[in-house]
Every structure is written in structure tokens, then in C-alpha cells.
Amino acid sequence: MTGPLLTTERFELWQPQPGDLADLFELTRDDETRRFLGTFVPSEMDSFTRLLRNAGSWALWGYGTFMVRLKGQERIVANCGVFRSHRGFGAAQGMDNVPEAGWIVHRDHWGQGVAREVIEAALAWFDATHGPQRIACMIEDGHAASDRLAQHFGFVRYARQESEGAPPIILYERCP
Numbered sequence: 001m002t003g004p005l006l007t008t009e010r011f012e013l014w015q016p017q018p019g020d021l022a023d024l025f026e027l028t029r030d031d032e033t034r035r036f037l038g039t040f041v042p043s044e045m046d047s048f049t050r051l052l053r054n055a056g057s058w059a060l061w062g063y064g065t066f067m068v069r070l071k072g073q074e075r076i077v078a079n080c081g082v083f084r085s086h087r088g089f090g091a092a093q094g095m096d097n098v099p100e101a102g103w104i105v106h107r108d109h110w111g112q113g114v115a116r117e118v119i120e121a122a123l124a125w126f127d128a129t130h131g132p133q134r135i136a137c138m139i140e141d142g143h144a145a146s147d148r149l150a151q152h153f154g155f156v157r158y159a160r161q162e163s164e165g166a167p168p169i170i171l172y173e174r175c176p
Contacts, residue, residue: 006066008121011114013066013081016055020067023076024051030107050079057083063126065102068118078105078114081122082135089161094136095171099126101137101155103146115149123153123174132176141168 004012014020025047057064065081085100087093101123103115126135137155139146147170155172162168 004069006121006125007071008117010071011077011118012069012071013118013121014069015058015064016051016067018051020076021047021051023074024067024079027076027079027104027106054079054083060084061099063099063130066118066122068114076106077109078103078118080104080115080118082126085136087138087161093159093161093171094173095138095161099130099133099135101135101150101153101174103149110145115146116152119149119153134176135174137172137174138169139172141170 004014006013021044025042025044028042028047028050054065061084063081064083065079067076068078068080069076080103082099082101084097085095086097087095087100089095101119103119105114123135135155137150138161139150141160150172153174155174157170158173159171160168161171
């Protein structure tokens, strides 16, 4: 790919590229950025796996998360979009083999409407390209900003996932 797939007023949304590894790793290294992303401490290998998972979603299903950059800049400031997910919670929880919305925004860009602007574009593109369908998302209990964002885009709470040693997760869905 030679350019961004989508642009918004402030951002360029790119499909994952091999050269994105260092910035993706940097995105999740910050403790505060990662505060509501579970208990993992990222390694470069974790970021490589995330990059492959994101690229694989694009290759297999024709959609995935975007590497988000400010227009004309190189640094990734967020990783947002709709990707194919299989969380392993069991079929009854509705998070296995489904489109899932997600967003990670670097702390330096919090409070600036990054996720709102990017997810709005990503959802509109997804709906236009793949047709309106159920999209799930999961948010760690207590992450008020992400809860508000999910509700803004029509996601409603439908379940709670508890796993030993991990914070509770609220499951959401957006149905056509």
C-alpha cells in the first residue's frame, strides 16, 4: 500500500505495514496508555504478534485496525478500527470469531477526540464496505472514557466477563 486507506480532518488511517513495529511497540509501552488494556507488560514480541494479528485480519477478512498518524507525520499515535476477533470466552459470550471494534490512543493524545474521530471514520467505512452487522467490543470495567465512546457509537452493554487474575471486562455490541 502506498498511502493511507482513509483520512479524516486530522488523521491518516493506514493498514499495518512491516515498518510499523517500533511505533506499535512504543504505543503500548507507556504504563498509563496501557492502564485499561489488562495486565500484560508488552515486549517487542507482543507488538510483533499484534502487528501480525492486525495484518492478518486485513488479509483474511478485508478489514482490521488502522495505524493512525497525524496527517503528514510518521509516528503512530493510535491503533483503532474494526478487526476480526476470537477472545476464547466461549460462544455464549459473543466474542469469538466476530468483528470487534477497538482503540488504543497514546497518552500524549488523550482528551483530543482522536478515538472519536477515527472510530467514526472506521465504522462508516466498515458499514459501507462490509454492510451493517453486529460488531462487539470489550472495555475494562471502570474505563469511563471508553464506555462513553462506545455508547456514543451505539454500543450497548450485554455481558460481563470475569477471568481469574484479570480485571472484569464489560462486553458491548452494536447491532444493525
